[in-house]
Amino acid sequence: MYTLGLINGNVYRDGKFTKENVYIKEQLISNFTPHGEVLKCVKIVDCSNKLVLPGFIDPHVHINLNLGEFRSSDDYESASIAAAFGGITTFIDFLEPINTVDEFEEKLQQKHKEAESSFIDFSFHTTVGNFKDDVEKLVNLSFENGIPSIKLFTTYSESNRRCSYEKISEFIDISSLTGSLILIHSENDEIILNSKVEDTVASYSDSRPKESEVEEVERLAKLVSELKGRIYIVHVTCGSSIELLQKNYSELLQNRIFIESCPQYFILNKDVYETEKGKLFLLAPPLRSSEEQEKLKKNIANISTIGTDHAPFSKEEKQRHNSASKIPKGLGGLEYSFSLMYNLFGASIIPKYTINPAIIHKLYPTKGVIQEGSDADIVIFDPKKKFIIDSGHSNTDYSPYEGMNMKGAVESTILRGQFLIEKSKFIGMNKGRFIHRS
Numbered sequence: 001m002y003t004l005g006l007i008n009g010n011v012y013r014d015g016k017f018t019k020e021n022v023y024i025k026e027q028l029i030s031n032f033t034p035h036g037e038v039l040k041c042v043k044i045v046d047c048s049n050k051l052v053l054p055g056f057i058d059p060h061v062h063i064n065l066n067l068g069e070f071r072s073s074d075d076y077e078s079a080s081i082a083a084a085f086g087g088i089t090t091f092i093d094f095l096e097p098i099n100t101v102d103e104f105e106e107k108l109q110q111k112h113k114e115a116e117s118s119f120i121d122f123s124f125h126t127t128v129g130n131f132k133d134d135v136e137k138l139v140n141l142s143f144e145n146g147i148p149s150i151k152l153f154t155t156y157s158e159s160n161r162r163c164s165y166e167k168i169s170e171f172i173d174i175s176s177l178t179g180s181l182i183l184i185h186s187e188n189d190e191i192i193l194n195s196k197v198e199d200t201v202a203s204y205s206d207s208r209p210k211e212s213e214v215e216e217v218e219r220l221a222k223l224v225s226e227l228k229g230r231i232y233i234v235h236v237t238c239g240s241s242i243e244l245l246q247k248n249y250s251e252l253l254q255n256r257i258f259i260e261s262c263p264q265y266f267i268l269n270k271d272v273y274e275t276e277k278g279k280l281f282l283l284a285p286p287l288r289s290s291e292e293q294e295k296l297k298k299n300i301a302n303i304s305t306i307g308t309d310h311a312p313f314s315k316e317e318k319q320r321h322n323s324a325s326k327i328p329k330g331l332g333g334l335e336y337s338f339s340l341m342y343n344l345f346g347a348s349i350i351p352k353y354t355i356n357p358a359i360i361h362k363l364y365p366t367k368g369v370i371q372e373g374s375d376a377d378i379v380i381f382d383p384k385k386k387f388i389i390d391s392g393h394s395n396t397d398y399s400p401y402e403g404m405n406m407k408g409a410v411e412s413t414i415l416r417g418q419f420l421i422e423k424s425k426f427i428g429m430n431k432g433r434f435i436h437r438s
Protein backbone atom coordinates (compact mmCIF):
# COMPACT_ATOMS: atom_id res chain seq x y z
CA MET A 1 0.00 0.00 0.00
CA TYR A 2 1.36 3.39 -1.02
CA THR A 3 0.64 6.58 0.91
CA LEU A 4 0.01 8.71 -2.17
CA GLY A 5 -0.62 8.07 -5.86
CA LEU A 6 -0.43 10.81 -8.49
CA ILE A 7 -2.24 9.38 -11.50
CA ASN A 8 -2.88 10.34 -15.14
CA GLY A 9 -0.30 13.16 -15.20
CA ASN A 10 2.51 14.00 -17.61
CA VAL A 11 5.51 13.09 -15.52
CA TYR A 12 8.88 14.75 -16.09
CA ARG A 13 11.53 12.01 -15.95
CA ASP A 14 14.98 11.87 -17.54
CA GLY A 15 14.43 15.11 -19.43
CA LYS A 16 11.12 14.20 -21.06
CA PHE A 17 7.45 13.71 -20.27
CA THR A 18 6.04 10.22 -19.74
CA LYS A 19 2.45 9.10 -19.20
CA GLU A 20 2.87 7.38 -15.87
CA ASN A 21 1.40 7.17 -12.40
CA VAL A 22 3.78 8.04 -9.56
CA TYR A 23 3.59 6.33 -6.18
CA ILE A 24 4.91 7.69 -2.92
CA LYS A 25 5.60 5.70 0.23
CA GLU A 26 6.02 7.92 3.30
CA GLN A 27 8.61 10.52 2.24
CA LEU A 28 10.06 8.88 -0.86
CA ILE A 29 9.16 8.21 -4.46
CA SER A 30 8.58 4.51 -4.57
CA ASN A 31 7.11 3.20 -7.82
CA PHE A 32 5.64 3.93 -11.27
CA THR A 33 2.99 2.31 -13.46
CA PRO A 34 1.66 3.20 -16.91
CA HIS A 35 -1.60 5.20 -17.05
CA GLY A 36 -4.50 2.75 -16.75
CA GLU A 37 -2.86 0.59 -14.12
CA VAL A 38 -3.48 1.97 -10.62
CA LEU A 39 -1.97 0.46 -7.49
CA LYS A 40 -3.51 0.68 -4.01
CA CYS A 41 -2.89 3.96 -2.20
CA VAL A 42 -4.19 5.71 0.93
CA LYS A 43 -4.83 8.80 -1.20
CA ILE A 44 -5.05 9.19 -4.97
CA VAL A 45 -4.83 12.52 -6.81
CA ASP A 46 -5.89 12.79 -10.45
CA CYS A 47 -3.33 14.84 -12.37
CA SER A 48 -5.00 14.70 -15.80
CA ASN A 49 -3.79 17.52 -18.08
CA LYS A 50 -1.22 18.52 -15.47
CA LEU A 51 2.55 18.37 -15.47
CA VAL A 52 4.08 16.39 -12.62
CA LEU A 53 7.49 17.96 -12.01
CA PRO A 54 10.31 17.53 -9.49
CA GLY A 55 10.08 20.11 -6.66
CA PHE A 56 11.98 23.24 -7.66
CA ILE A 57 15.29 24.25 -6.12
CA ASP A 58 16.20 27.91 -5.67
CA PRO A 59 19.97 27.96 -5.10
CA HIS A 60 20.12 31.69 -4.27
CA VAL A 61 17.91 33.34 -1.67
CA HIS A 62 18.48 35.83 1.12
CA ILE A 63 16.30 35.46 4.18
CA ASN A 64 16.55 37.92 7.07
CA LEU A 65 19.24 39.75 5.10
CA ASN A 66 20.83 42.35 7.35
CA LEU A 67 21.74 45.60 5.56
CA GLY A 68 22.23 47.81 8.62
CA GLU A 69 19.38 50.31 8.41
CA PHE A 70 17.24 47.69 6.70
CA ARG A 71 16.50 44.02 7.02
CA SER A 72 14.86 42.14 4.14
CA SER A 73 11.23 41.54 4.95
CA ASP A 74 10.97 37.75 4.76
CA ASP A 75 11.82 35.43 7.61
CA TYR A 76 11.93 31.67 7.03
CA GLU A 77 8.24 31.26 7.69
CA SER A 78 7.02 33.84 5.16
CA ALA A 79 9.75 33.08 2.60
CA SER A 80 9.05 29.36 2.67
CA ILE A 81 5.30 29.90 2.28
CA ALA A 82 5.88 32.15 -0.76
CA ALA A 83 8.34 29.57 -2.09
CA ALA A 84 5.85 26.73 -1.64
CA PHE A 85 3.22 28.66 -3.62
CA GLY A 86 5.82 28.87 -6.37
CA GLY A 87 6.63 25.15 -6.32
CA ILE A 88 9.98 25.57 -4.60
CA THR A 89 10.64 22.76 -2.13
CA THR A 90 14.31 23.49 -1.37
CA PHE A 91 16.15 26.78 -1.19
CA ILE A 92 19.72 27.70 -0.33
CA ASP A 93 20.36 30.79 1.79
CA PHE A 94 23.67 32.47 2.62
CA LEU A 95 25.44 32.65 5.98
CA GLU A 96 26.50 36.20 6.85
CA PRO A 97 29.99 37.08 5.52
CA ILE A 98 32.99 36.18 7.65
CA ASN A 99 36.63 37.24 7.49
CA THR A 100 38.10 34.54 9.75
CA VAL A 101 37.47 30.85 10.35
CA ASP A 102 36.51 31.54 13.98
CA GLU A 103 33.38 33.40 12.93
CA PHE A 104 31.93 30.44 11.03
CA GLU A 105 30.31 28.59 13.92
CA GLU A 106 28.37 31.59 15.18
CA LYS A 107 27.03 32.48 11.71
CA LEU A 108 26.05 28.86 11.12
CA GLN A 109 24.18 28.52 14.41
CA GLN A 110 22.43 31.83 13.80
CA LYS A 111 21.08 30.60 10.44
CA HIS A 112 20.07 27.22 11.84
CA LYS A 113 18.06 29.05 14.48
CA GLU A 114 16.40 31.37 11.94
CA ALA A 115 15.56 28.42 9.71
CA GLU A 116 13.64 26.51 12.38
CA SER A 117 10.40 28.04 11.10
CA SER A 118 10.88 26.90 7.48
CA PHE A 119 8.10 24.96 5.80
CA ILE A 120 10.39 23.78 3.00
CA ASP A 121 13.79 22.11 2.99
CA PHE A 122 16.81 24.36 3.04
CA SER A 123 20.57 24.49 2.94
CA PHE A 124 23.20 27.22 3.23
CA HIS A 125 26.21 28.63 1.40
CA THR A 126 29.12 29.87 3.49
CA THR A 127 29.99 33.51 2.64
CA VAL A 128 33.34 35.24 3.03
CA GLY A 129 34.18 38.94 2.91
CA ASN A 130 37.74 40.20 2.87
CA PHE A 131 38.92 36.81 4.09
CA LYS A 132 42.31 36.85 5.82
CA ASP A 133 42.50 33.37 7.27
CA ASP A 134 43.31 29.74 6.37
CA VAL A 135 41.29 28.88 3.24
CA GLU A 136 41.67 25.11 3.51
CA LYS A 137 40.57 25.13 7.13
CA LEU A 138 37.39 27.04 6.28
CA VAL A 139 36.57 24.86 3.27
CA ASN A 140 36.96 21.72 5.38
CA LEU A 141 34.96 23.08 8.31
CA SER A 142 32.19 24.19 5.98
CA PHE A 143 32.17 20.77 4.31
CA GLU A 144 31.93 18.97 7.66
CA ASN A 145 28.84 21.03 8.39
CA GLY A 146 27.10 20.02 5.18
CA ILE A 147 28.04 23.13 3.20
CA PRO A 148 30.27 22.37 0.19
CA SER A 149 29.89 25.86 -1.30
CA ILE A 150 31.62 29.13 -0.44
CA LYS A 151 30.50 32.48 -1.81
CA LEU A 152 32.79 35.46 -2.25
CA PHE A 153 32.66 38.94 -3.76
CA THR A 154 34.99 40.72 -6.19
CA THR A 155 33.43 44.05 -5.21
CA TYR A 156 32.14 45.95 -2.15
CA SER A 157 35.62 46.95 -0.94
CA GLU A 158 33.95 49.94 0.76
CA SER A 159 32.23 47.55 3.19
CA ASN A 160 35.26 45.23 3.45
CA ARG A 161 33.53 42.41 1.59
CA ARG A 162 35.86 42.30 -1.42
CA CYS A 163 38.02 39.16 -1.43
CA SER A 164 41.60 39.50 -2.70
CA TYR A 165 42.60 37.71 -5.94
CA GLU A 166 45.23 35.86 -3.98
CA LYS A 167 42.57 34.37 -1.74
CA ILE A 168 40.16 33.83 -4.64
CA SER A 169 42.87 31.76 -6.37
CA GLU A 170 43.37 29.72 -3.21
CA PHE A 171 39.65 29.06 -2.90
CA ILE A 172 39.42 27.96 -6.55
CA ASP A 173 42.50 25.74 -6.31
CA ILE A 174 41.34 24.03 -3.13
CA SER A 175 37.90 23.43 -4.64
CA SER A 176 39.53 21.00 -7.08
CA LEU A 177 40.80 18.88 -4.19
CA THR A 178 37.68 18.90 -2.06
CA GLY A 179 34.92 19.04 -4.66
CA SER A 180 33.66 22.27 -3.20
CA LEU A 181 32.14 24.97 -5.35
CA ILE A 182 33.17 28.63 -5.29
CA LEU A 183 30.27 31.01 -5.84
CA ILE A 184 31.33 34.41 -7.07
CA HIS A 185 29.54 37.74 -7.14
CA SER A 186 31.30 39.06 -10.22
CA GLU A 187 31.52 42.83 -10.64
CA ASN A 188 34.74 44.76 -11.16
CA ASP A 189 35.33 46.95 -8.12
CA GLU A 190 37.61 49.49 -9.85
CA ILE A 191 35.13 50.14 -12.65
CA ILE A 192 32.38 50.70 -10.10
CA LEU A 193 34.53 52.95 -7.88
CA ASN A 194 35.59 54.98 -10.92
CA SER A 195 32.15 55.36 -12.45
CA LYS A 196 31.51 59.00 -11.75
CA VAL A 197 27.78 59.14 -12.25
CA GLU A 198 25.18 60.83 -10.09
CA ASP A 199 23.86 58.96 -7.07
CA THR A 200 20.32 58.83 -8.47
CA VAL A 201 17.93 56.06 -9.38
CA ALA A 202 17.96 57.12 -13.05
CA SER A 203 21.76 56.71 -13.21
CA TYR A 204 21.89 53.63 -11.01
CA SER A 205 22.48 51.05 -13.75
CA ASP A 206 25.40 53.11 -15.10
CA SER A 207 26.97 53.31 -11.65
CA ARG A 208 27.54 49.54 -11.81
CA PRO A 209 27.80 49.30 -15.60
CA LYS A 210 27.61 46.25 -17.82
CA GLU A 211 31.40 46.44 -18.38
CA SER A 212 31.99 45.83 -14.68
CA GLU A 213 30.42 42.41 -15.00
CA VAL A 214 31.83 41.44 -18.40
CA GLU A 215 35.37 42.44 -17.48
CA GLU A 216 35.27 40.62 -14.16
CA VAL A 217 33.82 37.47 -15.71
CA GLU A 218 36.70 37.47 -18.20
CA ARG A 219 39.24 37.93 -15.41
CA LEU A 220 37.75 35.04 -13.41
CA ALA A 221 37.62 32.78 -16.47
CA LYS A 222 41.30 33.43 -17.08
CA LEU A 223 42.03 32.56 -13.45
CA VAL A 224 40.04 29.32 -13.66
CA SER A 225 41.82 28.33 -16.88
CA GLU A 226 45.17 28.68 -15.10
CA LEU A 227 44.07 26.77 -12.00
CA LYS A 228 42.06 23.63 -11.35
CA GLY A 229 38.77 23.94 -9.53
CA ARG A 230 35.28 25.15 -10.37
CA ILE A 231 33.39 28.38 -10.01
CA TYR A 232 29.72 29.31 -10.15
CA ILE A 233 28.98 32.90 -11.14
CA VAL A 234 25.88 34.09 -9.34
CA HIS A 235 23.21 36.37 -10.81
CA VAL A 236 24.73 36.98 -14.25
CA THR A 237 22.93 39.98 -15.75
CA CYS A 238 24.44 40.38 -19.24
CA GLY A 239 24.19 38.17 -22.29
CA SER A 240 27.56 39.70 -23.26
CA SER A 241 29.25 37.98 -20.30
CA ILE A 242 28.08 34.60 -21.54
CA GLU A 243 29.00 35.32 -25.16
CA LEU A 244 32.50 36.20 -24.06
CA LEU A 245 32.84 32.88 -22.22
CA GLN A 246 31.38 31.02 -25.17
CA LYS A 247 33.89 32.68 -27.50
CA ASN A 248 37.07 32.41 -25.43
CA TYR A 249 36.45 29.77 -22.77
CA SER A 250 33.85 27.40 -24.23
CA GLU A 251 35.64 24.34 -22.84
CA LEU A 252 35.15 25.68 -19.30
CA LEU A 253 31.54 26.73 -19.68
CA GLN A 254 29.13 24.36 -17.88
CA ASN A 255 32.12 22.24 -17.00
CA ARG A 256 34.23 24.30 -14.62
CA ILE A 257 32.38 27.59 -14.91
CA PHE A 258 28.67 27.52 -14.16
CA ILE A 259 26.32 30.41 -14.83
CA GLU A 260 23.34 31.33 -12.71
CA SER A 261 20.91 34.04 -13.74
CA CYS A 262 17.66 35.36 -12.28
CA PRO A 263 14.16 35.98 -13.69
CA GLN A 264 14.41 39.75 -13.12
CA TYR A 265 17.21 40.10 -15.69
CA PHE A 266 15.06 38.37 -18.33
CA ILE A 267 11.74 40.04 -17.52
CA LEU A 268 12.74 43.60 -16.58
CA ASN A 269 15.20 46.14 -17.93
CA LYS A 270 16.79 49.38 -16.81
CA ASP A 271 14.20 51.60 -18.52
CA VAL A 272 12.16 51.22 -15.33
CA TYR A 273 14.77 53.32 -13.46
CA GLU A 274 13.66 56.32 -15.53
CA THR A 275 10.08 55.99 -14.26
CA GLU A 276 8.59 57.16 -10.96
CA LYS A 277 8.46 53.54 -9.75
CA GLY A 278 12.22 53.16 -10.31
CA LYS A 279 13.13 52.92 -6.62
CA LEU A 280 11.05 49.77 -6.23
CA PHE A 281 13.28 47.97 -8.75
CA LEU A 282 16.69 48.71 -7.29
CA LEU A 283 18.90 45.66 -6.85
CA ALA A 284 22.56 44.75 -7.24
CA PRO A 285 23.75 44.07 -9.85
CA PRO A 286 21.29 46.40 -11.59
CA LEU A 287 18.83 45.70 -14.37
CA ARG A 288 20.42 46.11 -17.82
CA SER A 289 19.46 47.51 -21.21
CA SER A 290 16.84 45.83 -23.36
CA GLU A 291 19.68 44.76 -25.71
CA GLU A 292 21.43 42.86 -22.90
CA GLN A 293 18.10 41.44 -21.81
CA GLU A 294 17.56 40.03 -25.30
CA LYS A 295 21.11 38.68 -25.43
CA LEU A 296 20.55 36.92 -22.12
CA LYS A 297 17.51 35.17 -23.58
CA LYS A 298 19.50 34.15 -26.65
CA ASN A 299 22.14 32.56 -24.45
CA ILE A 300 19.78 30.66 -22.17
CA ALA A 301 21.31 27.31 -23.18
CA ASN A 302 24.56 28.22 -21.44
CA ILE A 303 22.85 29.19 -18.19
CA SER A 304 22.80 26.23 -15.81
CA THR A 305 20.51 27.44 -13.05
CA ILE A 306 17.94 30.08 -12.23
CA GLY A 307 18.04 31.54 -8.72
CA THR A 308 15.94 34.45 -7.54
CA ASP A 309 18.38 36.36 -5.31
CA HIS A 310 15.20 36.82 -3.28
CA ALA A 311 15.49 39.83 -0.93
CA PRO A 312 12.28 41.84 -0.74
CA PHE A 313 11.71 45.12 1.07
CA SER A 314 8.52 47.10 1.62
CA LYS A 315 7.51 50.01 -0.60
CA GLU A 316 8.11 52.40 2.28
CA GLU A 317 11.65 51.09 2.78
CA LYS A 318 12.41 51.29 -0.92
CA GLN A 319 11.10 54.86 -1.11
CA ARG A 320 12.50 56.25 2.15
CA HIS A 321 15.64 57.72 0.54
CA ASN A 322 16.34 59.50 -2.73
CA SER A 323 20.03 58.66 -3.23
CA ALA A 324 20.40 55.31 -4.99
CA SER A 325 23.23 54.37 -2.63
CA LYS A 326 20.91 54.61 0.39
CA ILE A 327 18.02 52.57 -1.02
CA PRO A 328 18.04 48.91 0.07
CA LYS A 329 18.95 46.72 -2.92
CA GLY A 330 16.94 43.60 -3.57
CA LEU A 331 13.70 42.23 -5.01
CA GLY A 332 11.31 39.49 -4.01
CA GLY A 333 10.98 36.71 -6.52
CA LEU A 334 10.44 33.25 -5.04
CA GLU A 335 6.75 32.84 -5.71
CA TYR A 336 6.60 33.69 -9.40
CA SER A 337 10.06 32.62 -10.51
CA PHE A 338 9.09 29.44 -12.31
CA SER A 339 5.87 30.72 -13.90
CA LEU A 340 7.68 33.77 -15.27
CA MET A 341 10.44 31.71 -16.86
CA TYR A 342 8.03 29.01 -18.04
CA ASN A 343 6.12 31.74 -19.89
CA LEU A 344 9.32 32.76 -21.66
CA PHE A 345 10.90 29.39 -22.38
CA GLY A 346 8.29 26.65 -21.87
CA ALA A 347 9.30 23.21 -20.63
CA SER A 348 12.95 23.69 -21.64
CA ILE A 349 13.39 25.75 -18.46
CA ILE A 350 12.56 22.82 -16.14
CA PRO A 351 16.11 21.40 -15.75
CA LYS A 352 17.39 24.80 -14.61
CA TYR A 353 15.02 24.57 -11.63
CA THR A 354 15.51 20.87 -10.88
CA ILE A 355 18.27 18.50 -11.94
CA ASN A 356 20.90 21.17 -12.75
CA PRO A 357 20.89 22.92 -9.36
CA ALA A 358 20.57 19.50 -7.70
CA ILE A 359 23.74 18.21 -9.35
CA ILE A 360 25.75 21.44 -9.14
CA HIS A 361 24.89 22.02 -5.47
CA LYS A 362 25.16 18.38 -4.38
CA LEU A 363 21.49 17.77 -3.67
CA TYR A 364 21.20 15.04 -6.30
CA PRO A 365 19.70 12.39 -6.27
CA THR A 366 17.84 13.24 -3.03
CA LYS A 367 16.40 16.29 -4.77
CA GLY A 368 15.80 17.48 -8.33
CA VAL A 369 14.44 14.30 -9.92
CA ILE A 370 11.38 12.09 -9.92
CA GLN A 371 12.89 8.66 -9.53
CA GLU A 372 12.65 5.73 -7.16
CA GLY A 373 14.34 6.51 -3.84
CA SER A 374 14.39 10.28 -4.26
CA ASP A 375 12.57 12.58 -1.85
CA ALA A 376 8.93 12.88 -2.88
CA ASP A 377 9.21 16.62 -3.62
CA ILE A 378 6.74 17.22 -6.43
CA VAL A 379 5.01 20.09 -8.18
CA ILE A 380 1.67 19.60 -9.90
CA PHE A 381 1.69 22.30 -12.55
CA ASP A 382 -1.27 23.39 -14.67
CA PRO A 383 0.21 24.60 -17.98
CA LYS A 384 -3.10 26.09 -19.13
CA LYS A 385 -4.19 28.01 -16.04
CA LYS A 386 -4.09 31.77 -16.50
CA PHE A 387 -3.55 34.25 -13.70
CA ILE A 388 -2.40 37.80 -13.05
CA ILE A 389 0.51 38.32 -10.68
CA ASP A 390 -0.33 40.16 -7.45
CA SER A 391 1.77 41.10 -4.42
CA GLY A 392 1.84 37.44 -3.39
CA HIS A 393 2.55 35.70 -0.07
CA SER A 394 5.94 37.19 0.64
CA ASN A 395 6.01 39.54 3.66
CA THR A 396 6.04 42.68 1.52
CA ASP A 397 3.44 44.92 -0.10
CA TYR A 398 4.41 44.61 -3.76
CA SER A 399 5.92 42.33 -6.37
CA PRO A 400 8.13 43.70 -9.16
CA TYR A 401 6.03 41.58 -11.54
CA GLU A 402 2.61 42.72 -10.32
CA GLY A 403 -0.05 42.93 -13.05
CA MET A 404 1.74 40.60 -15.50
CA ASN A 405 -0.39 37.97 -17.23
CA MET A 406 0.78 34.39 -16.80
CA LYS A 407 -0.25 31.16 -18.46
CA GLY A 408 0.89 28.21 -16.36
CA ALA A 409 0.48 27.98 -12.59
CA VAL A 410 1.61 25.82 -9.69
CA GLU A 411 -1.48 23.96 -8.47
CA SER A 412 0.02 21.81 -5.71
CA THR A 413 3.39 21.45 -4.00
CA ILE A 414 4.41 18.30 -2.18
CA LEU A 415 7.38 18.15 0.19
CA ARG A 416 8.63 14.69 1.11
CA GLY A 417 5.24 13.12 0.46
CA GLN A 418 3.06 15.72 2.18
CA PHE A 419 1.09 18.52 0.56
CA LEU A 420 2.32 22.01 1.37
CA ILE A 421 0.04 23.57 -1.23
CA GLU A 422 -3.01 21.61 -2.36
CA LYS A 423 -5.08 23.06 -5.20
CA SER A 424 -3.66 26.54 -4.49
CA LYS A 425 -4.39 26.35 -0.73
CA PHE A 426 -1.60 26.38 1.83
CA ILE A 427 -1.72 23.29 4.05
CA GLY A 428 1.69 23.50 5.67
CA MET A 429 1.61 20.29 7.68
CA ASN A 430 5.25 19.61 7.25
CA LYS A 431 8.35 21.25 8.63
CA GLY A 432 11.37 21.89 6.46
CA ARG A 433 14.72 20.43 7.36
CA PHE A 434 18.36 21.20 6.74
CA ILE A 435 19.81 19.25 3.84
CA HIS A 436 23.37 18.27 4.64
CA ARG A 437 25.16 18.44 1.26
CA SER A 438 28.30 16.42 0.73
Ligand SMILES: [Zn+2]
Binds near residue numbers: 060062309
Ligand atom coordinates in the same frame (compact mmCIF):
# COMPACT_ATOMS: atom_id res chain seq x y z
ZN1 LIG B 1 22.48 37.41 -3.68
